[in-house]
Structure formats: C-alpha cells, structure tokens
Amino acid sequence: MNKKGIVIVSHSQKLAEGVKELIDEMNDGSVTVIAAGGTEDGRIGTNAFKIMNAIEELADSAYILVYADLGSSILSTETALDMLDEDLVEKVKIVDCPLVEGAFTGVVQACVSDEPEEVIRVSEETKTMSKV
Secondary structure, rough: OOOOEEEEEEOOHHHHHHHHHHHHOOOOOOEEEEEOOOOOOOOOOOHHHHHHHHHHOOOOOOOOEEOOHHHHHHHHHHHHHHOOOHHHHHEEEEOOOOOHHHHHHHHHHHOOOOOOOHHHHHHHHHHOOOOO
C-alpha cells in the first residue's frame, strides 16, 4: 500500500488534536494524520503556515487529503497551497464534508484503499448521513 496523508484543519488546536485522536483509533498505521489547528500562539483561528508545514511533512505521501471545519479554514488551506511547490499541490485535495464524520470514514477507507477518489467519495457521503 502507498503512503497516505490526512491533515485536520480546525480553528481550534484542541479540536484538531481531538479529531486526530479519534480517527487514529481506526488507523491501521498506513495513514499519517497531522493536526493543524489554531494559530501559532494557540489562539482560536487558522494559520496558513501551520497548514503548509503539515502538508510539507506529508510530501512523500501518494496523496494528501485536507479535512477542515469552517469556511476560513478552507481559505487558509488555499493560501497554504499557493505557497507550495506545484508538484506537491497536485497531491492535495480539500474534502468537502463534515470534519469529524468525514475524517473518520476517510481514514477507515484509506486503510483499505489506495484510491484517493474512493476515500473522498466515502467522506463526502457523510454530508447526508443520518445520526438517528
């Protein structure tokens, strides 16, 4: 299996780390997950450099999926992508799904599939998932 990477982007460092902790329970070790939440000084917000560094840390992955919590976390991720080498950017996809449910199902699928399109599809299906 190829190396795979997931970046969790949240306005809260604690939330990003919590989502990472949760999805790591389902990770068989074939997916590297990095939490990139909060600002550099620990405040609520996002930091494009923190996201950029997380993506760069996963550069040897076959693909890198970014799961984000709110609108400006997408903007910060897009800014991070603008600062990266084009070859690395081609490996990165922002997944349009709920953060927790999408990342959870995404890591499970990534453990059994080398196809990023399949992982993205399963993650995006959580937009319509009923909880009751």
